[in-house]
Amino acid sequence: MTGIKVPAEKCGSENQTNMIRKLVIGLWAGMLCLAPALFGQGVGAQYQGVFAKATEAPTLEKNLRTLTDEIGGRVPGTLQMDEAVKWAVAAFKAAGADDVHTEDFTMQTSWREGATDVEVTSPTRFKLRATSIAWSPAIQGTLTTRVVDVGFGSPEEFAKAGDIAGAIVLVHSHVLHKWQDLFNEYLDAPPIIDQALKGKAAAIAWTSTREHDVLYRHINAPPEKFDRIPSVLLAREDALRVARLIESGKKVEMSITLPNYMGGPIKTQNVVAEIRGSEEPNQFVLLGAHLDSWNLGTGALDNGCDAAMVIEALRAIKSSGFKPKRTIRFVLFSGEEEGMLGSWAYATQHKGEMDNADAVVIFDSGSGRITGYSLGGRKDVLAKVNEMTKPFEVRGPIENTTDAFVGTDNLDFLLDGVPTLVANQVEANYLVNYHASSDTYDKVDMTELKKNLVIAAYTMAYLADTPRLGPRQTRPEIEQLMKNTGLDEQMKLFNVWPQWEDGTRGRSRQ
Ligand SMILES: [Zn+2]
CATH class of the missing domain: 3.40.630.10 (Zn peptidases)
Known part of the structure; x- marks a missing residue:
């Protein structure tokens, strides 16, 4: 950067006639304009x-x-x-x-993810792209059970879904765009977990808030504790496919293998x-x-x-x-x-x-x-x-x-x-x-x-x-x-x- 001097008043201006010079200055302008203007x-x-x-x-x-x-x-x-x-x-x-x-x-507490594996086993068979929610408890062996769609997890939607005992509850999500959406993702989770526990669900499958298969590490556990229910995050595209199968009247069964390490x-x-x-x-x-x-x-x-x-x-x-x-x-x-x-x-x-x-x-x-x-x-x-x-x-x-x-x-x-x-x-x-x-x-x-x-x-x-x-x-x-x-x-x-x-x-x- 030494040796290139750009007068403050010329920064970003159209005064330069030499195209190459303009390009070079443009590349550095972000840095060089900042200092004089702020100073x-x-x-x-x-x-x-x-x-x-x-x-x-x-x-x-x-x-x-x-x-x-x-x-x-x-x-x-x-x-x-x-x-x-x-x-x-x-x-x-x-x-x-x-x-x-x-x-x-x-x-x-300490924690790390094991070899998470999630699969739809009925009415058709396919693997889902999925990752464990951070600090989720492990599942002993493999859980294979029905999936119940609880919408976005409001009390009304849980009530409408009916009996969830022993089931995997599928929770929908909106695509993340703004800071507030992220805060909502965290804020919405605890009451949903409360309801899943109250209904004696076996696990929660959360829908990713990102498109294009992006998986991410989310945590819902209180400080120094493990999460209260085994939970996985499903790739948005896979979760929506499951939701459509359920919506079309099919009985969907899913298996979750979640051998997380839960340490002291x-x-x-x-x-x-x-x-x-x-x-x-x-x-x-x-x-x-x-x-x-x-x-x-x-x-x-x-x-x-x-x-x-x-x-x-x-x-x-x-x-x-x-x-x-x-x-x-x-x-x-x-x-x-x-x-x-x-x-x-x-x-x-x-x-x-x-x-x-x-x-x-x-x-x-x-x-x-x-x-x-x-x-x-x-x-x-x-x-x-x-x-x-x-x-x-x-x-x-x-x-x-x-x-x-x-x-x-x-x-x-x-x-x-x-x-x-x-x-x-x-x-x-x-x-x-x-x-x-x-x-x-x-x-x-x-x-x-x-x-x-x-x-x-x-x-x-x-x-x-x-x-x-x-x-x-x-x-x-x-x-x-x-x-x-x-x-x-x-x-x-x-x-x-x-x-x-x-x-x-x-x-x-x-
Ligand atoms: Zn951070």
């Missing part, structure tokens, strides 16, 4: 070095290739996850961290690096992403790209010579996919210093453009965050939102009263590849990821340098926030509520 629009001079270094991103692509192509999918308790932890420690060191270490925690406790690690603060080293802001992933694919969009980005953000800040007033911690969590277990462990292990945590920033939505931050219900920090994100607007509209949700590693910090920021990003190609066999390196939009990196690095430098974003909330304030945002209802649905109530999650009662 010129309200970013303090003290952060310009961070911006410049972040646009270079010298090891981002290589690091991500190693993590995804060489190491692969990373489920805690597997060799691949252990390799990923070693990779992260080495990469943080190479990026210039002042300190890098790992922090152990225990996951109470395992140890896994969060990886923690830091740049120490120059004035208040005990105060900290935290940039986090999860390192673990599912392993049908290689966890590139979810969340390898953001794990690599966190490491690159450290490199950018450190190599720019920027001296943050407060410490910046860079944390790659394990166990996110099984219920944010790594960030829960981190918040628990660091309970004593939560008063010193100024803000926690989480990236977990692939490489789509950042559209702002979700502030976990904290209206009191909105004005300051709006001020901070003004310079991003040259990339597109920015809206910081004050919603709160159960879904990623900010939750346990939010429950401890710490202001949290989760990057809101456009869906891009995230959802179609979400947890799927197709979530591989080639899906990552490197140009957008590099722009997100600039924003992440700037955000951390800014937060570590400016007055505290907002106070740590008390338990009553957190409870009020839950009510205002509906977070309490979500926590109940996802079985996180009992842990808040019994004090194993969140700010304790004093």
